Amino acid sequence: MSAVGVLFRRELALAWGGGGGPLLACGFFACLTTVVPLAAGGDPAVLKPVAAGIAWLALALSSLLSLERLFERDLEDGALDLLATGPVPLEVVFAVKALSQWLATGLPLALTAPIAALALGQSIELAPLTAVSALVGGLGFAFTGALGAALALGARRGGLLIAVVVLPLFIPPVVFGSGALDRAAAGISPMSALALLAAYVLFAVVIAPPAGAAAIRSAQG
């Protein structure tokens, strides 16, 4: 097996297991979307129009949960040094970690999102679109989130710092993602909003690895 394959398998195992994996993200997501009707009142007429927005906000917040341990643990236990002396560049290591983050939290969240949106009163025809847009957006969350995690490396209370750095960067996918669902609910084609979401994700996938690798190198020095 190639070095990248070996790394990917390990990162996926670390992201899935060891506390704070997919169950935590999905549980947090379910809690958030349950609290909203309790706080805003259970009137379907109130909830239905904002269901998509709430679902996307909850997605963004749930994606933050496990970011802190993405690089911080590897810095603390020396694994980052090991990864930096490996046969592939740090940019690839970064991308592999972001991808496993996506598979371990973005994918389960994308499967949970339609159920939560349904519970908030969204019509069932929108469930596939909700899942697909959440899956695509989740890839963007994973890469920008990993960049925030790399930038916060070595900082005290890094978890909070990550949230403050990353949440503003999560605004575009939240806008485009919930916009796509709103347009579909209004009977307009959601493709333009989905295209913008995909453009954001591509941008994140291209920009984050070199920037994140630079941040990791400076944290190691």
Added chain:
Amino acid sequence: MDIENGSQEGCSVIAGLTISGLTLTRGERTLFRGLDLGLTAGDAIALTGANGAGKTSLLRAIAGFLRPESGTVAFSDADANAIEASEARAHEVHMLGHLDGLKGGRVAREELMFQSQWLGRSHDGIDDAIEILRLKPLLDLEVRKLSAGQRRRLALARLIGSPRALWLLDEPLSPLDSGWREVVGAMMARHLAAGGLIVAAVHDPLPIPTRGFDLGARS
């Protein structure tokens, strides 16, 4: 262990390390100025010096983690041709610090396999490592259940599991008892005999003949 055969494609084996005019600073503090050091195949250097003299920093600078203020670290192959530093570090350098990169929640076997495969395993290097460091009884345990010495043995296994010419070791013997120190000494002797290079930061002398290099007191 034959380094020539075990080495990976795409990078020639390191047979020389030349440090010239190296100045390292940490924050405001200059650790050392204009340091020169040269190693060829089969050489082992024992770095000594007070705490804070810059032993670990020198190792990290060789590994490419620290950018020197000035000076160069150059690698060369057996024909004295230069090897590009990034290539050398990606394929030919082992860095083993007091942080070993092992994950507490994972099983020892998974970690050993990962570390060796990630760094480029040799055909039967992992079996050799398990045998020499007698890791068999530890392999099914979680890493966090290992004692400090057992954990260090597991970390040292990657030196054999993945053949790389230059070993950068930071206090490799510290948690080990005298019996294991001899085993690690034998590992090092084999590595040197096969044409390897070792730079180790130590407080206690290594159980093999080395060239000493003293960084002196804390600057």
